[in-house]
Amino acid sequence: MLRLPKFKHVNPSSLSEMLDILVKNCHEAQILAGGTDLLVNMKNGIYKPKIIVSLNAFSDLSYITKTPDGSIRIGAGTKLVDLLENPLIIKNVPALKKAVAAVASWHIRNMATLGGNLCLDTRCHYYNQSTVWRKTRETCRKLGGDICHALPGTKRCHAINRSDTAPILMALDAILVLKKKGHERFLPINRFYQDDGAAPNLLELNELLTEIQLPKTVGTCKTAFIKISKRKGIDFAAGNIAACLRKNNNGEFSLKIVLGAMHSAPLFLEKTEQIINESGLTEKTIEAASMTVRSELGTLTNLFNSSGYKRDLAQTLVKRALVSIMNQP
Ligand SMILES: Cc1cc2nc3c(=O)[nH]c(=O)nc-3n(C[C@H](O)[C@H](O)[C@H](O)COP(=O)(O)OP(=O)(O)OC[C@H]3O[C@@H](n4cnc5c(N)ncnc54)[C@H](O)[C@@H]3O)c2cc1C
Ligand code: SF4
Structure with a gap:
């Protein structure tokens, strides 16, 4: 035991x-x-x-409020279950509600917080094991060694970020408020994660994530979140995707689309974004965008699923997320 x-x-x-x-x-x-x-x-x-x-x-870190300019502020200590039931979230950011509902199970969402989900450590088949199990192998990079069992010969750790809420908050351009005694900083979540499984985020030693700020345009965006996992009831994602289509002041649309659970950091699919932003959202452009995804994925491990499956899955997720956004009124 x-x-x-x-x-x-x-x-x-x-x-x-x-x-x-x-x-x-x-x-x-x-x-x-x-x-x-x-x-x-x-x-x-x-x-x-x-x-x-x-x-x-x-209770200082448990709240969900809307500022007069329309920005939504969420305390990092807010339980996931409270986000699920909150009218502001349900009305303004349905894709965040969907992402939260995809985390683990009811029991876990009753305990777990949004801050904990965003600061979730990266995961690897060779890391998330007991001491006895790990002792049968040489210590890997994530625990201070200098080898990687998942991708032998590579110079960094490839453990995977499997947070379900990070991709949608990245697509929404959320800002993180990070505090230390006597010091506070505001960091766009888009700069928080690093593609290094052993140093997956820019949280400083004993720095506390206190608040997640959603931009004032949040209620006007069309958003989507989709998660695929082997088991529906309680399981980490094999892949997840979040997308946000927003209209700027000139009436032009801009898309942000983020793929999660395949790399050490959630990945912006920039080529996909470019195709949609330049040519609009139609069945034809969605097809073209989903075809480019494979070339954007870079190095993939066989951790949790084969890299070939992940490439197929990424393509399917992009297509489904974009169709979901296109079909929204
Ligand atoms: C069976 C099982 C299934 C799971 N399935 C999923 C899943 O499907 N999707 C998913 O995303 N996660 C899943 N998880 C992981 C985890 O339950 C969730 O990610 C959860 O949201 C973590 O939040 P927490 O508040 O419990 O974090 P904690 O466990 O308390 O903390 C996680 C990490 O974040 C740090 N931390 C927490 N809060 C802060 C803060 N405010 N500032 C700075 N650092 C902080 C902690 O020090 C710790 O390193 C699963 C876990 C289990 C056991
Ligand atoms: S990806 Fe490699 S270095 Fe990272 S935890 Fe897994 S085995 Fe260790």
Whole structure:
């Protein structure tokens, strides 16, 4: 049976107390939100924090509001289940609701937070295993070694970002608010992820994601989200896709389309975007756009599914997402 190692559990009663604790214990502490990924990784001996600092004893990070200019602000500690039931999300960003509903199961969504889903560690068949299992192989790059079992001979880790909410928030151009004691920064989510499974995002040591800001145009966009996984009930994505079509002030349309769960970071499909942005959204351009996807995927591993299957899946996902947007009134 997998057991949690010994650790100190700290429950700060306010955001400022939490930031204080994080700065004082920066090399020993790890943030606990819903714990649905963190605790599993601790049981597997992947993370060994001496202190876990919970954001569950205060409500400062749990909210969904709309500013007078139309921007929607979501506290990073908001439970996924609360997003699913929120009228602002249902009305303005149906694709975000769909992405949230695709995460794991009801039980997990009752615990899990949006911030935790965005800071989710990358996953690999050779990494998300118990200590005993991993000991049978040489330590790989993600845990400090210098080899990769998934793609031998490569110079970096290819573990996969399997977050279901990251692609839609990228397509929507969301902004992340990141806080440390005495310091706050605003980072477009489009710059947050890195295509390196061992260093998958730009979160600094003990920096806290506090808020996700959706742009004021969010309610006027047409959006789509589709996830394909082996099991419907509870499973990580084999591939997911999110798209957002927005009208700018000149009446021109611009498309953002992001493919998730195939690389270490969700991937903008720029050639697809270019075809649609230049030639409009028609059956013909959708066909042309979906044909270009294969050439945009770059290196793919056989992690979780074969690379050939992933290429086929990416093409299908693009087609379905674009058809879904085209058919919206
Ligand atoms: C059986 C199972 C199935 C799953 N299926 C899916 C799935 O289909 N799709 C999917 O996307 N995920 C899935 N997950 C993973 C996980 O449950 C979700 O991603 C969940 O949203 C994580 O949120 P959490 O609040 O529980 O994060 P936690 O586990 O608390 O934290 C995750 C990581 O983020 C860090 N963190 C959390 N909050 C913050 C913050 N505010 N600022 C900075 N760092 C932070 C933590 O330190 C930790 O490193 C699954 C997990 C399990 C166990
Ligand atoms: S992709 Fe390679 S380096 Fe990364 S976790 Fe998997 S085996 Fe390790």
